[in-house]
Amino acid sequence: MTIFNYFRTLRPQKTAAVAKERLQIIVAHERRLRNSPTLEYLPQLQQEILEVVRKYVIIQNEHIKVHIEKEGQYEILELNITLPDTEKGQINIQKSSSDVT
Amino acid sequence: MGKIIVVTSGKGGVGKTTTSAAFATGLALRGHQTVVIDFDVGLRNLDLVMGCERRVVYDFVNVINGEGNLNQALIKDKRVENLFILPASQTRDKEALTVKGVARVLEALKKRFEYIICDSPAGIEHGAIIAMYFSDEALIVTNPEVSSVRDSDRIIGMLSSKTRRAVQNLTPVKEHLLITRYIQKRVNSGEMLSIQDVQEILAIPLLGVIPESPSVLKASNAGIPITLDKKSDAGLAYLDIVASFLGEEPPPREKKGFLTRFFGN
Numbered sequence: 001m002t003i004f005n006y007f008r009t010l011r012p013q014k015t016a017a018v019a020k021e022r023l024q025i026i027v028a029h030e031r032r033l034r035n036s037p038t039l040e041y042l043p044q045l046q047q048e049i050l051e052v053v054r055k056y057v058i059i060q061n062e063h064i065k066v067h068i069e070k071e072g073q074y075e076i077l078e079l080n081i082t083l084p085d086t087e088k089g090q091i092n093i094q095k096s097s098s099d100v101t
Numbered sequence: 102m103g104k105i106i107v108v109t110s111g112k113g114g115v116g117k118t119t120t121s122a123a124f125a126t127g128l129a130l131r132g133h134q135t136v137v138i139d140f141d142v143g144l145r146n147l148d149l150v151m152g153c154e155r156r157v158v159y160d161f162v163n164v165i166n167g168e169g170n171l172n173q174a175l176i177k178d179k180r181v182e183n184l185f186i187l188p189a190s191q192t193r194d195k196e197a198l199t200v201k202g203v204a205r206v207l208e209a210l211k212k213r214f215e216y217i218i219c220d221s222p223a224g225i226e227h228g229a230i231i232a233m234y235f236s237d238e239a240l241i242v243t244n245p246e247v248s249s250v251r252d253s254d255r256i257i258g259m260l261s262s263k264t265r266r267a268v269q270n271l272t273p274v275k276e277h278l279l280i281t282r283y284i285q286k287r288v289n290s291g292e293m294l295s296i297q298d299v300q301e302i303l304a305i306p307l308l309g310v311i312p313e314s315p316s317v318l319k320a321s322n323a324g325i326p327i328t329l330d331k332k333s334d335a336g337l338a339y340l341d342i343v344a345s346f347l348g349e350e351p352p353p354r355e356k357k358g359f360l361t362r363f364f365g366n
Contacts, residue, residue, distance in 0.1 A: 014291030019247050020298045027254045027302055034258050 032070060042066055049079065057083055103211040106218050107236040111252030113223030115244045116281040119317060119327065121220035122150045123336070124240065126326035127343035129184035133215045136175065139189035140232035141222035142197055148188045151178070152324025162190035165202035171209055180329060185214070195228035207235050225255060230263050238275040240308065244282045245294040250302055257305060277308035279342065284313045309342035311335050
């Protein structure tokens, strides 16, 4: 490492390079949202999970929330099922969530 | 049958109308029957850039509504043979452009012209969608600047989902990237996105690059399409773009030498 390299690192990054990097990130993000096949099967997935849960407890459509988030290379499928206040004898779980990667 | 080409961008002020006028004029100069249509209903400006604003009697919306026929609305350019302009309406809103109505007008134009250039309004709403809907090819006008590049990507997404070709599962709209207002000097000093940067981000084939040039404003001031200015670097760049669009190798442009740069040519 020479003294010149030291000064080079002090110099701010060229703005065009910053622009390119920012654009690559935002454009890739927006394209994923646009072409995500996940968004297409989501409603059906929600319906089928609802049917399975209904075998055990009585819940309404609005008691199940499916949410997909993207972080880096993988997607997080977040599932929130709100179980109704139960009669005695039943397990009282307010929320259960599971992560699928 | 004519080919429909939309000039689009998403963002406003990047040079859609300048490009529409210059590209249409360039095609006509090469002997092709060409019409250029202003889809910017309510904010028409193509007539001004083409210098025929005082000759507008009937417009696009009049033709759609049957208030005038196509021959009454088409304005023949006085300078270039084979070039016609179909102006937009200034008093209506964009909803006046119905899919059925536009389809009927374009069908009639396709029988008569080889190239139909559609100058899209800015934005991603109805006006922009109807302008691209029937297109066979698209010129995506982009400035080397963050907001323009992002909006262009948005428009590329719409070309592949909202057009007739996408909806009917036909061959997709052929896309061409056109970078305008390019300043090589600022690219060299790292202040401006380069051609390669923009191309890498948008990932569509590059048709050409138009340098930033004072002659563009002078031409629009006078109502002369920039392709008619033989001394303009931007005009020459548009002629090159027309040539490569027609599938030819563009002629090598000699870089201005030291002396010509000083004394002109």
